Amino acid sequence: MYPQPLVTAYMMKPYSRVQSQRPRRLLGPEATSSPALVALTLFAAACGGETETAPAKISVGAAGSSEVAIASFAFSGPVTVKTGTTVTSTNKDSAAHTVTATDEAFDSKKLDAGKTFSQKFEKVGTFNYKCNIHFSMTSLVKVE
Ligand SMILES: [Cu+2]
Numbered sequence: 001m002y003p004q005p006l007v008t009a010y011m012m013k014p015y016s017r018v019q020s021q022r023p024r025r026l027l028g029p030e031a032t033s034s035p036a037l038v039a040l041t042l043f044a045a046a047c048g049g050e051t052e053t054a055p056a057k058i059s060v061g062a063a064g065s066s067e068v069a070i071a072s073f074a075f076s077g078p079v080t081v082k083t084g085t086t087v088t089s090t091n092k093d094s095a096a097h098t099v100t101a102t103d104e105a106f107d108s109k110k111l112d113a114g115k116t117f118s119q120k121f122e123k124v125g126t127f128n129y130k131c132n133i134h135f136s137m138t139s140l141v142k143v144e
Pocket residue numbers: 073096097098131132133134137
């Protein structure tokens with residue numbers, strides 16, 4: 001694509017500056033995991049669009065989705081996702097459930113049969129949750 005050593009040497013400085021200005025929540029592991037994405041970001045920064053272009057590229061690369069089923073009075077299981085992932089839980093039981101963070105950081109409230117609840121995870125960590133109606137129902141989302 002570009003002569004690699006030249007690109008790296010030439011673009012290193014603008015990239016560090018962009019990174020320090022970017023909000024912390026966008027600095028997931030993905031920010032540096034894709035050489036193509038980094039190259040694109042560096043290229044955009046060198047072209048002068050640093051503050052607007054760079055965060056948009058990162059955000060696209062980090063976005064994703066994951067599904068959790070609620071069935072037979074249980075969550076389908078722990079999921080491991082990347083930062084920026086939206087996890088959608090679907091109640092496949094006829095009974096109502098909730099998807100409630102153990103620390104109450106998020107709460108679906110009463111989720112009737114067939115309803116879904118989506119929660120976006122921006123930070124790295126392990127997020128335990130439960131059903132507030134049936135206390136034996138617990139699971140977790142691990143964000144890397
Ligand atoms: Cu429940």
